[in-house]
Amino acid sequence: MFRRLFRRVAGLVATLVAASFVIFAAVYAAPGDPAVFLAGGRDKLTPEKLAAVREQYHLDEPLVVQYGRWLWDCAHGDLGRSFKYTDQVADxxxxxxxxxxxxxxxxxxxxxxxxxxxxxxxxxxxxxxxxxxxxxxxxxxxxxxxxxxxxxxxxxxxxxxxxxxxxxxxxxxxxxxxxxxxxxxxxxxxxxxxxxxxxxxxxxxxxxxxxxxxxxxxxxxxxxxxxxxxxxxxxxxxxxxxxxxxxxxxxxxxxxxxxxxxxxxxxxxxxxxxxxxxxxxxxxxxxxxxxxxxxxxxxxxxxxxxxxxxxxxxxx
Amino acid sequence: MPHDHEPDHAHNAHAHAHVHGHAREEQPPLLDIDGLTLELPATARPLLSDVSLRVRMGEVVGLVGESGSGKSTTAKAALGMLPEGGVTTGAVRVEGTDALALRGEKLRAHRARTVAMVHQDPRAALNPVRRVGDFLTERLALAGVTDRRAARARAVELLDTVGLPDPARRVRQHPHELSGGMLQRVVIAGALAAEPRLLLADEATSALDVTTQAEILDLLRTLRAERETGMLFITHDLHLAAAYCDRVVVMYAGRVAEHQSARALFAAPRHPYTRGLLDCSPALGEEDAVIRPIPGRPPSLADSFPGCPFAARCPEAEPECETWTPVATPLEPDAVSGDEGGPGEEGGEASCRRLPESAPGPASASGSAPASVPVPGSASGAVSGAVSGSASGSASVTVPAEGSTR
Incomplete structure (x- = not known):
């Protein structure tokens, strides 16, 4: 009984983790650079400002590290803050x-x-x-x-x-x-x-x-x-x-x-x-x-x- | 008309000093199928042609034939169940009521209380997702036991009656938790729930192993004795039918080929098809017995016959048989009741063109098994012996063995 339950839950978690990586990677691979939006558009954009934004949002790190960070936060109930509204995503x-x-x-x-x-x-x-x-x-x-x-x-x-x-x-x-x-x-x-x-x-x-x-x-x-x-x-x-x-x-x-x-x-x-x-x-x-x-x-x-x-x- | 000769037989039965048998003749038959013909628009020949048979109170009538010979269709007609689009002539009367004319509530009551059917495959006949108890209480509710508590108690009682161990636990189990033999008992308990007057046993024991088969047969016999229930016993095993039933009706291609008392049929089969069926299975004790399968295959619904349907497979067929429309010919009782003391039966009939000259018994051209097998003492005696000694094997094997060792 407990074995079965455990197997089922383990399967669920594995599916979720796999799905979360696919989701993260897909959004990451989407065309367009979010840092540009975060910096307030292309008009007054300087490379320094862009780099600063990238660093602030950890966008300069490799995909796997970013994913790991996100997953760790998700597991702790923190879905992060919206880039656009700056509200908690969960809210x-x-x-x-x-x-x-x-x-x-x-x-x-x-x-x-x-x-x-x-x-x-x-x-x-x-x-x-x-x-x-x-x-x-x-x-x-x-x-x-x-x-x-x-x-x-x-x-x-x-x-x-x-x-x-x-x-x-x-x-x-x-x-x-x-x-x-x-x-x-x-x-x-x-x-x-x-x-x-x-x-x-x-x-x-x-x-x-x-x-x-x-x-x-x-x-x-x-x-x-x-x-x-x-x-x-x-x-x-x-x-x-x-x-x-x-x-x-x-x-x-x-x-x-x-x-x-x-x-x-x-x-x-x-x-x-x-x-x-x-x-x-x-x-x-x-x-x-x-x-x-x-x-x-x-x-x-x-x-x-x-x-x-x-x-x-x-x-x- | 096939039953014109009826009075003669009543007289003959009386002449053989069978008061008991004669008393039975007085009552209207429980099931009276009279010249039933059933046609479907899409088939080359009728499903049933001019089928007549009777089952009296407390009587077991065997219905024998190969697959597709119309046995089940005949039995279902007693329930008022016909294939979709079927057109019938003739009559099916159960206790004088025309079963084919029943509709709606009356038909339901007929099926729920008067006639019950025990189906071939018990596992298929029970709803797999419902409990055994639900199946029984459903049948009981139809018979008028609507109080849940009373129905539960009665269900346990019924399972006990049919010899299922630990019935209180069984009612809470699902069909897949029970063995085939147990399920057949459950199905029989369901059929008995309504205390029907007529029981249709459609290959009720064919799917079971021989010891279970013997137990179930014994059970059915006991129930019949206790309640005077009439039974139509459908089987493809002619030896079993001859041993277990009072009378046997042999069907071929939707027609009644032969109809005799069980002893007479076994001792002196008059229709070549019956002889062929008996030759198909070797009896125990006949060391040199040769299995002689009937050549050809059973006819399908796409085959139609201008003459006798069996002519193509019949070893004794003559050219005239191809065009002779089968008519039930009464058998002369003297030839049938070779030895005294049999149950008071009607003389029987067979539908063979060559009947008058094809003498039964040792002189038979086919040299068939029955010639070498003496008549088993009496039908009922042979069976009770076979069934109570169930551990040793099935009734179908025991009876001929008994006969040949005598």
Whole structure:
């Protein structure tokens, strides 16, 4: 038990360290010299001033040393200071995080309820309902989410005036009201994936002998679907939902920009544009961590769904 | 009509001084399949053609044939389960109710309470993610035991009845924690939860090793004796069927090839296919026995036959067989009941064009095994001996051995 836990945590840490190096190196390799920005632009730039700035921010050291310094600080909870705002990076991120989390959470709720629901209908009803679901979700998935965002804004925001088109709102009701359109435009793309995975997984589960055996024993159809088909189909559905949600954590940039939300995504875009190394690195690291955490949570749920997985793990 | 001759047989059974058998004739059969034909739009031949069989209370009827001969399809018809798009003629009556006409709530009640099926592969028949107890309480709920606590207690009781050790622990386990034999007991317990009138055992023991098989057969026999449950026993093992069942129906390509009492069938098979099946497996004690597989392969649904479906593989086929549409021919009871004291059975039928001249027994042209194997004492006696002495081997092997050493 402890061995397994240890192995899992060790694996997590190793993944994070590897990811952090890739992130650090990628930002380091990005074109443009941050020292120029830090010194206040090219106009009055002297080589001496540039060298001074470089030294102050440790930009003159080799990549590995810089990485080591950054990693050491990160491990102690110090993500550094923003080049641009001179605030603590941690404060910047935490002030932006709630909006992004609310957005992703809302979008997840929408695509899980609508996607799984549509998948169940498609699997159970077949026929025209099946075709409608497949056709509708394919259409929804083939529209890029920023286009969907514009469409939703023009219809529900401008023409009907039901929802606000920018800002994150205050309080729970306000947040829900403001985030409905952004969350919906994010969820639309995921609907196709989730509904298809649900449909296929349920059809596979429905083909099992024990489902026919249950029917042959007179178990009501509703119970057959719920206890024997959907219950057994949950594994792939939950895995897919987890992966899509994890992907969304890193993919809020476009939607935040389209709806003028100040979340983590827009923070990242600004940081990259202004060569704000510490912020970009911290946000990227956060996104990777989020992805890893979500996928691991899904992994942990799996044995609860299927006792056979549990047995395999305990004997392994 | 295949059942025109019925009164004669009632009379004959009576003449053989079988009061018990005669008393059974009085009641309407538990399962009465009458001329069932099932057609699918995409197949060359019907899945079932003019299948007739009956199961009475407390009677075990064997249904034998190769894979794809329509055994399971026939059994499922009793549950009102037909393949999608199937068109039927004929009737399937369970206790007088037309099972094929049932819909909705009545059909559910029929499946939940009147008829129960024990499926071939117990591991496939149980939902792997649910506990054994959940499976049983689900079946119990259908039978009207809705109180959770009562259902739990009853589930443990049922597992105890079917001889599963430590039942209180089993109900909390998942199927993958149990062995195949244990799971088959669980499935049987599930089938018994509703105390059905008719039990359909679809290859219920085929996947088990011989000792477990014998135990399960013994269990089913005990339950049948206690509850007067009728049983349709589907198997591909003709020796087992002949030893275990009261009557045996042999199917080929969706038709009933032959139907006789178990003893008569084993002693004097009348259809060349039945003889072929008996020749396929050697019996213990026949040192010089040659295994004679039936040439060719079982027909698929893409094969259609203008005449007798078995003609292509039949060693005794004549050109006329290719065009002769099989009709169930009643067998003359005198030829069948060679020795007295058998259970009071109907005379049986076989669908072979050459029937009148193809005499059963030693004179048989095929020189088949049954000629050398005397009739096992009586069907039930042979089986109880075989089953209670289960450690020594399966019933299918023991019975012919017993016969040949006599």
């Amino acid at each position: 910047l991120v935490t002030s932006r995080l709630p909006t992004t989390l609310a957005l992703v959470g809302y979008a997840t709720l929408l695509f899980v309820v609508l996607g799984v629901g549509a998948g169940i209908v498609a699997a159970v009803r077949r026929g025209w309902a099946d075709q409608a679901v497949v056709g509708g979700t394919t259409l929804a998935a083939s529209v890029p989410n920023f286009v969907a965002a514009i469409g939703l804004v023009s219809l529900f925001g401008v023409r009907l005036g039901w929802f606000p088109v920018t800002g994150a709102g205050n309080g729970f009701a306000g947040t829900v009201h403001h985030l409905t359109l952004p969350a919906l435009s994010m969820a639309l793309g995921a609907l196709a994936i989730i509904s298809r995975v649900t449909r296929q997984s349920m059809l596979d589960a429905a083909a099992s002998d024990h489902v026919e055996a249950a029917r042959a024993s007179g178990v009501p159809e509703r119970e057959v679907i719920r206890r024997h088909v959907l219950r057994n189909a949950l594994g792939p559905i939950i895995t897919m939902c987890g992966l899509v949600t994890a992907g969304m954590l890193a993919g809020t940039v476009v939607i935040e920009t389209a709806f003028g939300l100040s979340g983590v995504g827009s923070l990242l875009v600004n940081a990259i544009n202004t060569h704000d190394f510490p912020v970009a690195q911290a946000v990227l690291l956060l996104m990777v961590t989020g992805y890893i955490v979500v996928t691991n949570l899904v992994d942990l749920v799996h044995p609860l769904l299927d006792p056979r997985v549990r047995a395999e793990r305990s004997t392994a």
